[in-house]
Each structure stands twice: as structure tokens, then as C-alpha cells.
Amino acid sequence: MSSSSSSFSIKDLYLLAYNGACCLGWAGVLVLAVLEFCKTVVGSGVGAASAALYGQAPNLAFLLTAVQSAAVLEIVHAAVGLVRSPALVTAMQVSSRLVALYALVHSSQAQEQWGAGLMILSWSLVEVPRYAFYFMALLTGDATMKTPFPLFWLRYSLFAVLYPSGITGELTVFFSAASDAAFANAIPGASIFYGTLLPIIYFFGSPFMIFNMVGNRKSAFKKRFAKPPPAPLGLCWPVDDKGERSSTKVNQAILAAAVGAVNTNKAQAILRSRKWRFDYWKHLQALVEEQCASPEAALKIAQAGLDRAYELFEFVAPDGSTQSFKDTMAQPKDTKNPFYTMTIQGKSSTPKVEQCQVPYKGDTLSGDKLKQQVQVWVDYGTIEPSAGRAIMQCVDHPEYIKETIAKQSFVLLGAGSAMGPLLVLLSLGATVVAIDLDRPPIWQRLISLVRNSQGTLIFPVNVKPETLKTDEDICAHAGCNLFTQTPRIRDWLLEVQPGRPLTVGSYAYLNGALHVQVSLAMDAICRDLMEKRGSNNISLAYLCTPTDLHLIPKEAHDAALENYKEFQQKLYCALFQMIPGGKYLRKNALPPIRTGDGKDELYLVNGVSVAQGPNYILAKRLQHWRAIIALYKGHLVSSNIAPSTSTLSVVQNRTFAWAYEGMPYFRPYEIFAPETSNAVMSAILLTDLNTQNAKALSVGLVNPNQLFSTGAFHGGTWRCAYTIDSIGEASVFLYFGRLAAQSMKKDAPYLIGAAAAVVGAIYYGMGS
Numbered sequence: 001m002s003s004s005s006s007s008f009s010i011k012d013l014y015l016l017a018y019n020g021a022c023c024l025g026w027a028g029v030l031v032l033a034v035l036e037f038c039k040t041v042v043g044s045g046v047g048a049a050s051a052a053l054y055g056q057a058p059n060l061a062f063l064l065t066a067v068q069s070a071a072v073l074e075i076v077h078a079a080v081g082l083v084r085s086p087a088l089v090t091a092m093q094v095s096s097r098l099v100a101l102y103a104l105v106h107s108s109q110a111q112e113q114w115g116a117g118l119m120i121l122s123w124s125l126v127e128v129p130r131y132a133f134y135f136m137a138l139l140t141g142d143a144t145m146k147t148p149f150p151l152f153w154l155r156y157s158l159f160a161v162l163y164p165s166g167i168t169g170e171l172t173v174f175f176s177a178a179s180d181a182a183f184a185n186a187i188p189g190a191s192i193f194y195g196t197l198l199p200i201i202y203f204f205g206s207p208f209m210i211f212n213m214v215g216n217r218k219s220a221f222k223k224r225f226a227k228p229p230p231a232p233l234g235l236c237w238p239v240d241d242k243g244e245r246s247s248t249k250v251n252q253a254i255l256a257a258a259v260g261a262v263n264t265n266k267a268q269a270i271l272r273s274r275k276w277r278f279d280y281w282k283h284l285q286a287l288v289e290e291q292c293a294s295p296e297a298a299l300k301i302a303q304a305g306l307d308r309a310y311e312l313f314e315f316v317a318p319d320g321s322t323q324s325f326k327d328t329m330a331q332p333k334d335t336k337n338p339f340y341t342m343t344i345q346g347k348s349s350t351p352k353v354e355q356c357q358v359p360y361k362g363d364t365l366s367g368d369k370l371k372q373q374v375q376v377w378v379d380y381g382t383i384e385p386s387a388g389r390a391i392m393q394c395v396d397h398p399e400y401i402k403e404t405i406a407k408q409s410f411v412l413l414g415a416g417s418a419m420g421p422l423l424v425l426l427s428l429g430a431t432v433v434a435i436d437l438d439r440p441p442i443w444q445r446l447i448s449l450v451r452n453s454q455g456t457l458i459f460p461v462n463v464k465p466e467t468l469k470t471d472e473d474i475c476a477h478a479g480c481n482l483f484t485q486t487p488r489i490r491d492w493l494l495e496v497q498p499g500r501p502l503t504v505g506s507y508a509y510l511n512g513a514l515h516v517q518v519s520l521a522m523d524a525i526c527r528d529l530m531e532k533r534g535s536n537n538i539s540l541a542y543l544c545t546p547t548d549l550h551l552i553p554k555e556a557h558d559a560a561l562e563n564y565k566e567f568q569q570k571l572y573c574a575l576f577q578m579i580p581g582g583k584y585l586r587k588n589a590l591p592p593i594r595t596g597d598g599k600d601e602l603y604l605v606n607g608v609s610v611a612q613g614p615n616y617i618l619a620k621r622l623q624h625w626r627a628i629i630a631l632y633k634g635h636l637v638s639s640n641i642a643p644s645t646s647t648l649s650v651v652q653n654r655t656f657a658w659a660y661e662g663m664p665y666f667r668p669y670e671i672f673a674p675e676t677s678n679a680v681m682s683a684i685l686l687t688d689l690n691t692q693n694a695k696a697l698s699v700g701l702v703n704p705n706q707l708f709s710t711g712a713f714h715g716g717t718w719r720c721a722y723t724i725d726s727i728g729e730a731s732v733f734l735y736f737g738r739l740a741a742q743s744m745k746k747d748a749p750y751l752i753g754a755a756a757a758v759v760g761a762i763y764y765g766m767g768s
Contacts, residue, residue: 008138011082016138018073023131025067030124032060037117050117054104061105064120067127068101088581097123100170103177103194106187110180115172122166129154144223152224156217163210167202174198204736211654232316234484235325235517239314247513248276250312251614255280255621258305259287262297266290280614281549284621285606288549291705292604293596298704299632302625309520309622315486329487329524339460339492342474346453352429354401356394356686358679371395381559381668381719386710387640390687391680400690405430408501408689409458410541411493413482413522414508416442418647418674419543421505424682426455433496434459435489438479440472447471447478460492482508482521490525494532503638503689504529505541506623512615519619523626530635539636541685542623544708546641546717547609547724551705554592556718557603561589563667563721573721576730586726588718600702607717609725628704631697638688639707643670643715645677655732662731662738669716677713684711 008016036057041049054061071094078087100119103110110116133155137143147155177183178195237245252270260267270283291298315328357366358373365373371392378388394400405428415422415434425432426449434457436442443459450457461468461477468474480489496502506522509515530538544550564587567573577585592601608617627639644663650656663669672680688711701707717724 012138015077015082016135018077019131019135019138022067022070023128023135025063025070026124026127026131029060029064029067029120030128032057032063033117033120033124036060037121047114050114050121051112053117053120054111060120065101065105068097068123071097099198100173103173103183107173107177107180107183109183110173110176113172113176115169115176117169118165119169119173122162122169126158126162126166129158144220152220156213156220159210159213159217163206163213167206171199171202204733207736208732215655231320232314233318234316234481235486235521236314236316237513237517238312247516247615251280251516251618252276253312254305254308254618255283255287257308258301258625259283259290261300261304262290262293276614278610280617281606281608281610284549284608284617285604288551288604288705289593292551292593292602292703295632295701295704297596299629302629302704306523306622306625306629310524313517313520325520325524329490329528331487333491334488337488339462339480339488340464341492341496342459342461342465342468342478344447344450344457344474346426346450346455346457348452348454350452350454352454353427355398356391356401356683358391358683359673359675367395377670380670381563382643382670382716383714384553384556384710384712384718386553387680387684387713390684390711393687393691394683397687397690400686401428404686404689408503409433409497411435411496411502411504413504413506413525414518415446415459417507417509419509419642419645419677419681420507421678421682421685422446423449423675424678426450426453426457429454431456431458431497433493433502435482435493436479438462438481440475440478443475443478444471447474458496460489482518482525486521486524490528493525493529499537501537501539502529502533503539503541503685507543512613515619516615516622519622523622526626526630530630530633535634539638539689540627540630542627542637542639543642543681544624544639545607545620546644546714547607547612548617548620548624549608550605550641550708550712550718551703552603552605552712552718553709554601554603556605557589557592559719560605560721563719564589567666567721572734573730576733584726584730585722588720588723595702602703602706605718607714607724609728611725624705624708628707631707632704636689636692637707638685638692638711640681640684640688640710641708641712641714641717642677642681643672643713644717645672645674647674655728658735659728659731662734663716663727665731665734666720666722666727667716668719672715680713684713 033053036053037049040052040056044052054064074083074085075087075091075094077083078085078090104116104119129151133143133147133151136147136151140146144152174194178191178193184191232245237247237250240246240249252273256267256270259270266283266286269286273279273283287301291301310326310329311324313325314322315325316322355366356370357364358370359365360373374383374388374391377383378385409431410421410425411433412420412422412425413435414420415432415436422432422434432450432455434446436446436459446457446459459478460480461474463477468477480492482489493502504526506519506526508518508522510518526538526540530540567585573585588605590604590606592603594601623639627637631637644660646657646660650660660671663671697707712718720727
């Protein structure tokens with residue numbers, strides 16, 4: 001955007017005027033406050049000077065009231081779409097300031113104490129750079145990269161001091177106003193509101209406000225100082241009309257092509273969406289509902305979505321030439337740059353594990369002890385009975401382990417993934433074909449793991465194996481890149497372990513748009529292996545996420561309904577649902593969907609967490625589509641729901657970690673450690689490989705998407721009273737309430753947390 005006024009729209013010009021005026025207004029407040037403070041502090045001291053600001057600084061009271069009241073316009077801006085801020089959150093943020101301002105204006109005791117001056121100085125010191133930042137962002141057209149760095153730094157750094165000081169000042173105003181007899185008598189309930197309720201809200205809400213701003217600062221600085229992206233290479237998002245490789249339009253196009261195979265109106269609705277980042281889940285649900293009409297519709301949608309993805313995505317060669325991913329994977333084998341095969345046989349003296357074992361809360365469960373714990377999970381609703389039966393079968397049939405390990409190998413795409421079965425398989429003595437990035441630290445870990453087991457690791461290297469004399473040499477030449485070497489990896493895998501059945505597991509995970517790319521790369525490999533090695537030699541394995549749209553058993557739906565009836569009677573839940581907007585504690589049980597012939601009812605759970613974004617859902621949807629297509633082509637497919645797991649990548653996000661601590665309040669949730677999740681999902685996989693018959697299963701399903709209804713170790717998502725996307729904030733409040741209860745030795749903080757929730761959202765998201 002140019003700085004000339006002719007380049008600005010009317011909206012931009014208005015926002016420039018608004019932010020400029022507010023910046024000047026707050027600058028006036030700051031100047032008046034500082035001048036009065038400096039004049040008074042020498043003779044009276046800091047406390048007295050601060051207490052005198054509001055009453056003695058000429059015109060300060062009027063200017064403060066005017067400029068803070070003008071912030072009401074920000075609610076209008078958000079409501080009509082002038083800015084991208086959520087209207088409800090903006091209204092709460094502005095209201096919290098106005099509540100404090102009202103007490104200051106109408107209570108003489110609030111005006112004449114040191115905290116009033118602290119509040120005024122903190123507000124003005126925050127607002128001057130904030131509005132100046134917004135002004136410059138509009139002027140330059142880029143808030144992150146083009147705003148002057150000193151202003152950028154102030155916008156994302158001052159909060160560390162000024163938020164705590166402002167909160168302190170506001171609390172002193174509240175307490176002073178509450179104890180002011182004239183103020184309290186004039187306003188019914190003022191003493192309770194200002195003296196009790198608001199301090200409680202601040203106690204619970206302030207950490208959200210501060211930590212959210214910490215996250216905003218980290219994100220903003222990361223973007224500002226990010227290294228320029230490397231030149232595109234390998235599997236890439238296509239170039240859009242602006243010359244950028246954006247994901248939104250492609251995401252929409254793939255889902256539109258999928259649902260458009262059976263319903264063009266819903267396809268057009270997807271393409272018309274202007275708020276895809278927040279609306280995608282609605283269209284995903286519409287797509288799944290279309291799949292429920294018949295097996296033919298489900299498969300047709302799946303194939304159309306995959307075909308469109310292959311057509312749209314591009315593959316950029318090292319020389320810069322570009323073609324569609326579809327055409328790239330159709331090219332003949334590259335014989336000039338082959339991968340070579342390296343094999344390492346573990347020689348640990350530790351005996352192979354020959355029975356099903358599950359690490360759980362410091363113990364290792366097996367035999368009857370494991371079966372008892374599995375039954376506890378089933379009875380509580382944390383897992384589906386079919387998942388419980390699968391684990392118990394693995395316990396009762398140790399030959400599943402012995403025969404599977406002896407007869408087949410496991411290809412792990414993303415071998416080092418935290419949720420993958422590598423550790424379990426190596427402990428069983430399995431042969432693992434490992435695909436992971438060509439980075440030495442990754443292979444140092446993988447090679448160390450296999451050498452300390454009785455398993456076998458087979459992996460690609462880029463030089464002849466006989467030239468590699470040490471582990472250091474091996475690590476320097478091991479591995480490959482699913483993005484840039486997809487065809488070569490496919491070609492290598494076609495020749496690995498000839499004649500031996502392979503179970504190909506897609507376990508690689510990356511954040512954001514990269515997750516779609518890696519999922520599509522894995523899909524191409526799986527597709528070609530199935531076509532060229534045959535249905536008897538290739539089976540597929542996936543780990544589904546509970547935060548997705550799934551068909552579920554009627555029993556799970558009914559359990560969710562019963563839990564909803566019970567939890568609706570709880571005071572905490574009732575109070576939390578009083579928060580406007582309908583975002584919190586939404587009913588999990590959805591009405592059933594009738595099949596196209598009207599003979600059957602199918603039950604759906606919407607476990608989508610909107611914050612994960614449409615790329616995450618598309619990546620998982622690609623896997624769903626391939627799974628049902630493979631099943632109906634006669635391939636064995638083990639695709640089961642894994643539970644919410646406290647992996648390092650998840651708990652590094654402080655908010656997620658807090659939510660995980662509070663989620664078990666909502667029966668039947670349980671959050672599992674990675675080692676437990678790995679073990680139980682491996683047990684279900686082994687049972688699937690020994691008991692599943694692809695043809696019989698595909699014939700027995702009313703709908704292909706019911707493949708994901710069995711063997712679900714969902715952690716409680718399907719049977720909870722409320723959707724997983726609506727319990728996060730409530731779970732965090734519960735976590736802090738429990739901490740307070742532990743320190744205060746009583747249960748009152750739970751109710752305090754509930755009351756805080758009603759207005760505590762004032763601070764949730766502050767600073768965004």
C-alpha cells in the first residue's frame with residue numbers, strides 16, 4: 001500500500017483518522033498526567049503525587065473520559081467488519097475499561113488514592129504506542145514488517161510492566177469505590193460488584209490476558225525476524241493469482257471438488273466462503289453428511305477429493321521446472337539417483353517382549369492386570385468397547401505378536417514421530433523400514449534405538465552401504481525427504497523386502513500447511529505401493545485424531561446424551577453457559593443422519609477444534625479418503641482413533657497444557673502419556689492385522705466411514721457431554737480453581753471460577 005492518500009479506501013482513511021485521534025488523545029492524557037506528577041512529586045512524594053493526578057491535573061479528567069469512551073467505536077468496528085477483531089471479545093475488553101472509568105469518575109475515594117494515578121499512567125503508556133502502531137500499520141500496509149521497529153517493540157513489550165501495573169491500579173480503584181459509602185449508596189450492588197466480583201474476575205482473568213500477550217509477542221517477533229523462505233522445491237502448494245503459495249483457496253477447491261461429486265450446491269457454498277478459517281468445519285460436516293447417503297457417495301467424494309489434490313499441487317524440480325504432482329508421480333523411475341538400502345540388526349541382550357504390555361502411570365501393565373484396566377476405561381467411557389476388545393485380544397493371543405513380527409515388515413513414514421509405534425515394534429523384535437528426514441540427529445536416535453533392541457532397521461542411504469564404516473558415516477548419509485524426493489522414495493520402497501507383506505503406516509506430522517503436503521506425499525507412496533505390490537502384500541495403518549468429524553456407534557451417542565443431561569445440572573456448567581455467544585459447553589450429541597435409502601441411521605460427532613485450522617483437517621481428510629478407498633479395493637486397513645496425548649509439541653503450548661489438566665473434570669476424559677498411547681494403539685494395530693478381513697469388513701459396513709467407528713481409543717471425546725472445542729476455556733478455569741482449592745483447602749474456588757467465567761472472558765484473548 002502506498003502512503004499517498006489516493007491509495008487508501010474510505011475505510012482505511014476513517015481508521016487512520018480514528019487511530020490518529022485516539023493516539024493524540026491518549027498522548028494528551030499522558031502529558032497532562034506526567035506534568036502534574038512531576039510538579040507534585042518533589043514536595044509530596046510518589047504516593048501523594050499519584051493520588052493527585054485525576055483531581056488536580058487541568059482538563060485531564062475530561063480528556064481521559066472522552067478518549068476512553070471513544071473506544072466504544074471499536075466494538076462497532078468489529079461488529080461491522082471494519083477490523084478483524086472478534087466483536088464479543090472487543091466489547092468485553094472495552095467494557096472492562098469503562099467499568100473502571102465509571103468508578104473513577106463517580107467515587108471521590110477512588111480518585112484520591114495512589115492507584116488512580118497508577119491506572120491512568122499505565123493506560124496512557126499502553127495506548128499511545130498501541131494506537132500509533134495501528135496508525136503506522138495502516139499507513140505502511142504491513143503491521144509486522146513495515147512498522148518502525150521502536151514502535152513495534154513498544155507495542156509488544158510494554159505490556160510486561162504496564163499490564164500488571166494497570167491491573168494493580170484498577171483493583172485499588174475497585175476497592176476504594178466499594179468502600180465509598182456515597183458511591184455504594186447511589187448504585188445498588190456496587191459494593192459487591194466492585195469489591196468482590198470484579199477482583200475475583202481479575203484474579204482468574206489476568207493470567208489469560210498477560211500470557212496471551214506473551215504469545216502474541218512471540219508470534220509477532222518470530223514473523224518479523226523470520227528468515228526468507230527457501231526457494232520452492234518438491235511438493236508445493238500451487239501459485240495463486242497474487243503469485244503466492246497460499247493454502248486457503250486450494251483447501252476450499254479440494255473440498256469443493258470432493259463434495260461436488262455428489263452435490264454441486266454444497267460445492268459452490270464452499271467456494272463462496274469468505275471466512276474459511278472459521279467456517280471450514282461447517283462445510284466439512286456437510287461433506288460428511290453427503291458421504292452418509294450411501295457407500296457409493298462416500299467413495300465417490302473420497303476419490304474426487306484426492307484426484308483434485310493431485311491435480312492442484314505442484315512439484316518443483318531442482319532446476320526450477322514445475323509440473324502437477326499427478327504428472328510427477330506418473331514419471332518413469334529415475335535410475336540415475338537411486339537410494340541404496342542399509343540394514344542394521346539390533347543385538348541387545350535384553351529379551352524381546354513377547355506379550356502385550358502397556359506403560360501406565362509408572363507401572364507396566366500386562367495380562368489380567370492390563371485387561372482389568374482396559375475394562376475400567378471401557379466402563380468409564382474413555383474408550384469404545386471395540387477398542388477394549390482389540391487390546392484384550394492382543395493380551396489373550398500372544399501369537400499375534402510372534403506371527404505378525406515373523407511374517408511381515410512395517411514401513412513407518414515418519415519413523416521418529418512421537419505418536420508412531422517405532423519403540424513398541426523394536427521392543428517386539430520387528431523389522432522396521434524407516435522413512436525420516438535426512439538429518440544426522442534423527443538417525444543418531446533411530447540407530448541407537450535399534451542397536452539397543454532385537455529389532456531390525458532398514459532405511460535408505462544416498463551412497464553404497466559398503467562405503468559407510470561408522471555410525472557417524474551412516475547418519476550423514478541416511479534418510480530422505482518426503483517433500484522433495486517423493487518419487488524416489490516410492491521407487492525404493494517398491495523394491496524393499498520383495499515378496500514380504502508390508503504394513504505401511506503414515507505417521508509423519510508437521511504444523512500448518514506443511515501437514516497437508518506431507519500427508520499428500522505419504523498418500524502418493526501408499527497409493528502406488530498398493531497398486532504395484534498388490535492387496536495381499538500391502539496393508540495400511542493410520543492414527544486418526546479425536547478432533548475430527550467421525551461416525552460413531554449409537555451407544556457412544558446415547559452415552560454423550562446421558563452425560564449432557566447430568567452435567568447440565570452442575571452449577572459450574574450452568575454459569576459457564578451464561579457467557580454470551582454460545583461458544584462454551586456446546587452439546588456433543590447430534591441428531592442422527594438417515595442414509596439415502598432411509599433404512600439406517602448414522603450418528604456423528606463433531607470433534608473438530610476450530611483453532612487447529614482447515615489445513616490440519618484437510619491433511620487428516622486425505623488419510624480418511626485413502627483409507628476407505630483402500631478398504632473397498634480389498635486392502636487391510638487399520639485406522640483407529642488415538643487419544644489426546646501429552647506430547648511435547650502439545651504441552652509446550654501453555655494454554656493446551658492447562659486445558660489438559662482440567663479436561664478430566666468432564667467425564668469420561670483422560671489425557672494419556674505418549675508411551676501409553678503408543679502401546680495401546682500398537683496393540684490395536686496388531687489385532688487388526690491378525691483378525692481383520694477387508695472384504696468382509698467392507699461388506700458389513702453400512703457406510704465406509706464406519707471404518708473409523710471401531711477400535712476407537714478416543715480418550716472420552718465421543719461420550720463427553722460437550723464438544724471438545726467448547727470445553728477448553730472451562731477446563732483451564734477448572735485447573736486454576738483446583739490449584740486455588742489445594743492452597744486454600746476448600747472447594748469454594750470452583751464456584752469462584754464459575755462466577756469469574758461469566759465476565760472473565762473480558763480478558764481472554766486480550767492483546768490479540
